[in-house]
Amino acid sequence: MRKSIATVSVSGTLTEKLEAIAAAGFDGVEIFENDLLACPLSPEEVRARAADLGLGIDLYQPFRDFEAVPPEVLAGNLRRAERKFQVMERLGADLLLVCSNVSPAAIGDDELAAEQLRLLAERAAEHGVRIAYEALAWGRHVNAYLHAWRIVRMADHPNLGTCLDSFHILSRGSDPIGIEAIPGEKIFFLQLADAPLLAMDVLQWSRHYRCFPGQGNFDLAGLTASVLRAGYAGPLSLEVFNDVFRQASAERTALDGMRSLIALEQNLDGVTHPAVPAGFAFAELADPDPGGGTLGGLLSALGFVRTGVHASKPVELWSQGEARLLLNAGADAGEPALVAIGLDSPDPGGAVKHAGSLLSPVLPRERAPEDVPLDAVAAPDGTEIFFCDTAWLADFAPAAPARLADLTPGTPVAGPITGPITGIDHVALTQPLHYFDEAALFYRSVLGLRPQESLELPDPYGLLRSKAMSAPDGAVRMVVNIAQVGAGHLPWQHIALACDDVVAVARRLRAEQPGLLLPIPGNYYDDLEARYEVDPELRRLGVLYDRDGDGGEFLHLYTVTVGRVFFELVQRVGGYQGYGAGNAPIRLAVQHAGA
């Protein structure tokens, strides 16, 4: 389908917007009037620039407060419209968006509205212009899409149709299935925007929090399916007002918008997701201090054993249960940091092809000739995501053990290494502020993860906003965070390791290497013990605890931070699905105090 986007959705001058939109591969644009008013180019020059870039001008918008007005106001409104038709002729735009009247002067009379819109359509026809009438969610009398359609049908003019906007429909809780009552040829335009569910004034919600399809909580695929079933054949057009996008790179935002439309189309086409990962193959850490240094020491203490060395690169494999960590001495990070995630993929080739179809940057296969080929894409924060089958392990020759206490010295170790840690439970990445919505869409569309809880957590120096996502079966869980904190406070990443018995691990660490555990304040346990009857040993060991409404329990502990990264050990009991978010502020405060 033809793909468009309103110029208001990306940042910059009109020229910059058009260039970014064209570069992202859109077919057309909606020219948002304020963007034109502030532009030094004449409408003819804008038209030529768009044409040079291969962009059609699919809509000019918005025209406000026109219909259902007293006769003395109508004359001025028609005069205003005539001027806009002239601009549109110069611009080469033949479709004008008319929003339902929000003025206190508007009259609640559908027949009057229809009569005046018919008059407007007649005038428009003289200029070769068509009118798309849209119900704003906060329209004074007309705020429901079926009401706008009723008026359009009443007016009965070939140059008058309706414009549907997913935000205006879904934010009011209207059921989009009624769209199928509208003949497709009378749906002149379709604007798409998603949004997070927020309890606030709908006008403010619309102006500041719209996002691209798949980034919020609305069912855009369901709505679009109804629009297509009605017979609509026009463009899918994004119209987003978003405070963050306003400040971000126009190129990147436009590309992300295009990704959202491609994902929506795939969803509509029933494209099954080839890439839903079946588990974590590995997590890769930059380790500037290799050979059992700080990171290796920490892993040893957690019961990991070095089980392999890469055939051609300075990378070690450390294992325990199904948890595999790569320590890469060649990664260019300067300090220990999470640089890559390997996902068990049922179809690595298909997965990377799917990622590529969604405009994710596919990474070059930089490796030695004899290495197993690995397919990878870059996540929005730069983390490399590898799609793996088990072949990747062939690159790692069994290594001399790094932890002599557990193994006979000198014996190469291939695994399996059994211990209390059974695998990787989840990985938490901190995103740059401007890419939070992009990250949500990436993990949802490229990896096929489903959104779970979204939270705001207090940090001593600000707020942490957090979104959790998981594979349908829970085999892969990812948490993306943004840290809205004061200057000078760095965000951390972490790997949460699934564990059979967190208390046992804590007991051993407390005895052997207590300095590796993040100290948890006694006041936390005073509160915990006020709320629940918990084993007093949790306090002695520094193990944190959470309980869900169904009696599921979560025991977890944190290591100290090494570079940008720390580890969490988590034990899920009785179907607990969360992440112990209530304890995160305690962790953040202790981490800041020690940073």
Added chain:
Amino acid sequence: MRKSIATVSVSGTLTEKLEAIAAAGFDGVEIFENDLLACPLSPEEVRARAADLGLGIDLYQPFRDFEAVPPEVLAGNLRRAERKFQVMERLGADLLLVCSNVSPAAIGDDELAAEQLRLLAERAAEHGVRIAYEALAWGRHVNAYLHAWRIVRMADHPNLGTCLDSFHILSRGSDPIGIEAIPGEKIFFLQLADAPLLAMDVLQWSRHYRCFPGQGNFDLAGLTASVLRAGYAGPLSLEVFNDVFRQASAERTALDGMRSLIALEQNLDGVTHPAVPAGFAFAELADPDPGGGTLGGLLSALGFVRTGVHASKPVELWSQGEARLLLNAGADAGEPALVAIGLDSPDPGGAVKHAGSLLSPVLPRERAPEDVPLDAVAAPDGTEIFFCDTAWLADFAPAAPARLADLTPGTPVAGPITGPITGIDHVALTQPLHYFDEAALFYRSVLGLRPQESLELPDPYGLLRSKAMSAPDGAVRMVVNIAQVGAGHLPWQHIALACDDVVAVARRLRAEQPGLLLPIPGNYYDDLEARYEVDPELRRLGVLYDRDGDGGEFLHLYTVTVGRVFFELVQRVGGYQGYGAGNAPIRLAVQHAGA
């Protein structure tokens, strides 16, 4: 009155918070439970630290979801309370805030609520603790302050009283005059928070947008007066949840909170404002390129004449009508920038004393011995604010004219210089993000300006948030902005000059020095002419236009930007009180394109 603040109101660890709060001069604190839970100090250590800092612990808060529950829940709640009483004993806190129950399990039965709160008060009494019961605005059954008081009276226990919170009262639109029905000794605590008027879910509004008294739109003085009339003798305590304060400096936030309480007290005491300025005495610009360079050239073109030279500093006085601009070659700004504002003050000494009483940094009088003394304070963004009578002009000897075209060469000029510009209409300053609320309070409390409109304006690379303030008679108008824009886009300051005939000035500049005028896109005029019947000359000259609902008109133009600063010429017709905000996005787009 005793002054307190909740630890949640400022950023940092609990220790950092206490230090900042003590440094700002508070008498006590409310310990916010989460701050204690995350603190490595024991309650006894926190108590000692507070005592060392001279801070009393006036309240421990909050205790949630206690009252009006089924019997099986009550037992657990009492157990939880017992643990908290123990913590409070260790902490040396004797007052516990209990918020009205928000749980779905709560029962809408006032007698049950009263009975259980009475039981809680009895238990509390055994620990020397008192209970302050507060109606949360989103409480499940109890969400109005008079309802909470009704339950407290019904429970009738000396250790049970009510806590009043201005946000919970005013956000619901409750009339605070009913507070006078509560005996003062049963008001155990008073929490104060202001807020901007926002149409959103009250819980989110409370958690993210509270601010200090005088920074928002609530009538805190009226509410506090009712509380005092009721006989309350406890502390005035600030409790603010604010996303910006969370990220800002604790020291600065605490000081600003103290300023808000002092201003509130002055307001209650009927302290009349000694410093409301009668006009702008001058605006001072850093001019690294003196002697009729870029800034001087621009001023000459606008009809200003150099009328004085400072006796001991490299500062020139440029005048036209009542507009006086100082060009300071010695200011340390690196580029042309607005560095100081002089205000005509009926009582400069009183004004600076008043500013000092509100904790504004009074600036040292750095000047040569023979100079006229000048009183000045620093505004939150660092701009110097001088309080002047006319004596300051004595420092400036008449200068040789800088604009020969208008005056006889070689003749020293003392003024008055008449021209189309009659004075300074307003000054617009861009604030650092974290000091926007502080700036609003500063201009309101220190200068006695009244808040006018608050706006959000689209910028090509973000949003501009803007607050206008003015003296009651309009003689002094200030606009403070914050620019929430992407990296690399600098904010600008500007001086708006009142003008009798903007069109005449534009005509002359267009003919003589068109490069000094900010070019306004033709598309702007296409739209303007669609909306209003305006003189086509506005388009030729680049004069912008606005009209208010009462037929007041505003004609204005902008100069190009020099360094960080530009000039606006404004002509107000028919009582227009605004700032042409609708045209600002056009200006911003053109400025960015030329930057």
